[in-house]
Each structure stands twice: as structure tokens, then as C-alpha cells.
Amino acid sequence: MNLTFLGGANEIGGSSLILTINNKRFLIDAGIRMNERSGEDRVPDFSQIGKIDAIFLTHAHTDHSGALPIANRYTQNAPIYMTYGTFQLCTVLFRDSLKLMQIVEKEIPRYDETEVINTFKNIKQVKFFHSIVLFDEIRVTFFPAGHILGASCIYFESNSGNILFTGDYSIANQIAVSGAMVNASPDIVVTESTYGGKSHIPRKELEYQCILKTKEVLERNGKILIPAFAIGRSQEMILLLKSAMSQKIIPEVNVFIDGMVNSVNVVYENNPSALPQNLQAMIKNKQSLFYTGFIKRVLHSEREKLIKRDKPSIFISSSGMLIGGTSVFYAKELLGNTKNALFIS
Numbered sequence: 001m002n003l004t005f006l007g008g009a010n011e012i013g014g015s016s017l018i019l020t021i022n023n024k025r026f027l028i029d030a031g032i033r034m035n036e037r038s039g040e041d042r043v044p045d046f047s048q049i050g051k052i053d054a055i056f057l058t059h060a061h062t063d064h065s066g067a068l069p070i071a072n073r074y075t076q077n078a079p080i081y082m083t084y085g086t087f088q089l090c091t092v093l094f095r096d097s098l099k100l101m102q103i104v105e106k107e108i109p110r111y112d113e114t115e116v117i118n119t120f121k122n123i124k125q126v127k128f129f130h131s132i133v134l135f136d137e138i139r140v141t142f143f144p145a146g147h148i149l150g151a152s153c154i155y156f157e158s159n160s161g162n163i164l165f166t167g168d169y170s171i172a173n174q175i176a177v178s179g180a181m182v183n184a185s186p187d188i189v190v191t192e193s194t195y196g197g198k199s200h201i202p203r204k205e206l207e208y209q210c211i212l213k214t215k216e217v218l219e220r221n222g223k224i225l226i227p228a229f230a231i232g233r234s235q236e237m238i239l240l241l242k243s244a245m246s247q248k249i250i251p252e253v254n255v256f257i258d259g260m261v262n263s264v265n266v267v268y269e270n271n272p273s274a275l276p277q278n279l280q281a282m283i284k285n286k287q288s289l290f291y292t293g294f295i296k297r298v299l300h301s302e303r304e305k306l307i308k309r310d311k312p313s314i315f316i317s318s319s320g321m322l323i324g325g326t327s328v329f330y331a332k333e334l335l336g337n338t339k340n341a342l343f344i345s
Contacts, residue, residue, distance in 0.1 A: 001160050003190070006044035007031065012194055013063040015167075016044045016071070018052070021158050022137055027055045027078070028154065028165050028190075030071035031063040034321070043067045046074045054134060055122075057082040058167025059151035060089035060231055069094065069111040072119040080123045081132070083142055085150020085274050087125050088267045089231055094119075096260050100324075128152070143182040146170030148232035149267065149274055151177075155184045166191040172203055175239040176268065176289075177232075178276050207240055210343065214241070215250045218312040222339035227327035229320035230260040233345050235268055237316055238290045245294070256306055257290070258298040259318040259326040265290045298326075307333045320345065 001021050007014030014033035019026045027049070033042040044067060052075040057065055068090070072080070082090070094116045101110065126132060131141045138158045145151040147168045154165045164186035173179045217224050228234040238257065244250045257265070268275065269290070272283040279289055291297065298306060298315075306313075307330065315334070319325040334340045 001158075001163065001188075006046070006049070007033065008063075014042070014044050015064045016046075016067070017190070018049060019156065019163065019165075021156060021160050021163075022135070024053045024135055024138065025051060026156075027052050027071060027075065029058055029064040029167070030055070030067045031061075032066035034063055043070055046071045049074060051076070052078045054078050055080040056140070056154050056165075057086055057090075058154060058165060059145065059148055060086045060093055061148065061168065061229070062093065064167060065090055065093065066097070069115040069119045072122060073111070073115060077118075077122055080119070081126055081140070081142075082123060083128065083150040083152055084125045085267070085271050086152070087123055087150075088271065089148075089150060089264065091120075092260065092263045092267060093231070096263070141184070143184065144178065144180060145182075146172070146174065146177055146180040149177060149271060153180060153182050153184075155182070155186065161187040163188040163190065168192050173276070174203075174236055175243075176235045176275065176279065210240065211244045211249055213341070213343070214244070214314070217339075217341045218251055218253055218314075220339055221310075221312050222337075222341060223312060223334055224314045224341050224343055225327065225330045225334050226314065226316045226343045226345055227320050227322050227331070228261070228316055228318065228345045230264050230318040233320055234261040234316055234318065235265065235290070237345055238265075238295065241314065242290070242292065242295060251312070252294050253312045253314060255295040255314045255316065256298045257296065257316050258303070258330075261316060261318055262297050303329065 004018040006016040013031060015029045015031040017028050019028055055078055098113055126142050128142055128144050131139050133139050141155045142152040145153045145167055147170045153169060156163050164184050169180045171179050226237055228237050241255055245252045272280045282289055315330045317327040317330055319327055322328060322331055335342060
């Protein structure tokens with residue numbers, strides 16, 4: 001058994017590695033680096049990876065999946081395994097990336113629609129807890145990782161040993177996704193450690209603080225901008241605010257949802273079996289998970305008008321790091337007024 005890291009080691013982003021086991025070679029993830037480091041490209045170098053027998057994707061966040069069409073370019077149509085939820089989110093992600101690359105000439109990564117289509121031809125969707133057997137000797141099982149819809153811990157079993165790739169995972173239950181459920185006996189675990197050296201404030205306490213600060217800003221007639229990752233974090237923030245308003249903890253004000261978030265919300269609603277029981281019940285009863293009379297999608301043509309309204313309101317928009325997307329527009333408009341607030345989620 002051998003591991004070769006192409007990215008994601010001693011850095012944040014660019015997660016990608018090769019697992020060699022029983023003379024078979026598997027590519028695990030194909031992410032892009034969030035920030036360019038000196039002397040390195042934002043995309044791992046796939047040009048010299050040689051023959052790959054299969055590709056596995058842990059989840060749809062860009063730092064794990066964003067370079068998949070480029071990896072596919074070099075892997076001679078190797079099958080690509082991922083969950084249904086991850087497949088649906090990647091459909092949204094790559095469509096958005098193609099649109100962005102048409103607008104921003106130097107946007108990374110670079111691929112075209114044909115490469116995306118070729119990539120999707122090779123995708124094979126797998127279910128959680130169902131094992132697939134490759135080459136009669138290697139068993140692979142996808143376990144729920146929590147984190148976001150479709151996120152997986154991927155477990156390889158063979159006569160050479162057992163190895164678990166966690167990807168990003170969350171043990172605690174979130175509002176939109178239940179916590180990780182892994183039943184494995186690995187000899188080796190390859191895990192994320194981005195926040196591994198810190199003690200975290202309990203999630204419920206953070207939620208309470210968030211709602212308390214929201215109430216404070218709204219009561220002074222201010223507006224709140226929440227730049228949030230379109231996949232995962234935005235859904236959590238919407239559901240948190242929706243719950244607080246329904247319980248009358250904070251006033252019912254307009255919550256405007258802008259950017260790729262809206263497309264991702266559709267994917268969540270189209271995958272009820274991957275959601276907690278209370279959200280499944282809402283969908284079964286024909287209720288929208290995310291939208292109400294006061295939580296609304298924003299059309300491009302409405303942005304200027306909505307931002308100038310003299311009423312307390314909340315804007316949830318990507319990107320979460322304020323490096324692009326519609327959140328930058330709102331930041332420029334809102335943050336000059338001390339009544340308003342920026343919540344980094």
C-alpha cells in the first residue's frame with residue numbers, strides 16, 4: 001500500500017492523492033487550492049500521474065472537487081465514484097464555474113463544457129453503506145461524513161490492509177445534515193486536520209450568540225450581510241434564522257438569498273432521504289425547506305433596489321470568503337454604515 005499526495009498536505013485546499021493498493025492506483029479527490037502559493041499552481045499537477053484505475057470523490061466542496069474535469073483529462077476515462085448528493089452538487093458547481101470562466105479570463109481552473117460533459121459520462125453514483133467490489137479483491141464503502149449533503153468517508157478493504165479517507169467530516173449533527181456514521185476497522189486513517197489543533201466553542205452556544213447578535217442589529221434598524229459557502233454553510237444559516245423567526249426570538253424581516261446558494265438549495269430539497277427526519281417530513285408535506293414569505297430568492301435585476309430599502313434585513317450570499325461572487329457587491333454597499341453588520345459564518 002502506498003500514498004502519494006498531489007495536494008492538501010501541509011496546506012489548505014488542493015486535496016488530492018493517489019492510493020496504490022494491490023498494484024491498482026486510485027485517485028482520491030481532485031481539489032483546487034483556495035489561494036495560490038509561491039511557485040505552485042492552484043491545480044495539482046495531474047499531467048504525470050500515469051494510469052489511474054478509478055477516481056473517488058469524498059464531497060463537492062471546491063477544495064476537493066474543483067479540478068475533477070482536469071484530472072479526468074489525464075486519467076483515460078477512469079470511472080469516477082461519488083454519492084448521488086455529491087453528483088448533484090457537482091452539477092451545480094461545474095455549471096457555475098463554466099459561467100465564471102467566461103466572465104473572468106484568468107479564473108482557475110480552466111476547462112470547457114466538453115470536458116465537463118466527458119467527466120460526467122464517467123461518473124458512477126453509489127449509495128451510503130453499500131459496498132462496491134473492484135478487481136475481485138478490493139472492497140470500497142461510502143459512509144456518511146456529515147459536513148454537507150452527500151459528503152463521504154471512503155473505506156477501502158483489501159488483503160494488503162484497510163484504509164479510511166475521511167474527507168471533511170462532522171461528528172455533531174448540523175441542522176441540515178446529520179453527523180458522521182462510520183462503521184469501519186481501518187489500519188490507516190487519512191483525515192483532515194485544518195482545525196485539529198483548536199478547541200471549539202460548542203455549536204449550540206455559537207448558534208445562540210449568532211441569534212443574539214442578529215436581534216441586536218435588526219432592532220437598531222440595521223442590515224446584516226452573511227457571506228457563506230453556497231454548499232453547506234448557507235443552508236445552515238438559512239435554517240437557523242428561519243427557526244429563530246418562527247419562534248419569535250428575532251423579528252420576522254426579509255432574508256434575501258443570492259448567488260449559487262439558490263441552486264444548491266434546490267439540490268438539498270431534491271434529496272430528502274439524505275436529510276434529517278424533520279426536514280424529510282417538511283418536504284413530504286410539500287413545504288419549502290428554505291423559503292417563506294419573508295425568506296426570498298434574489299434576482300439579478302433586484303439587487304440595487306433591495307440594498308437601498310430603508311428596512312432591517314439580512315442578505316445571505318456567496319462567496320463565503322468575500323473573494324468573489326455576489327457577497328462582494330453587498331459588502332461594498334452595506335459596510336459603510338455603522339448600523340449594519342458583517343457576520344463571517
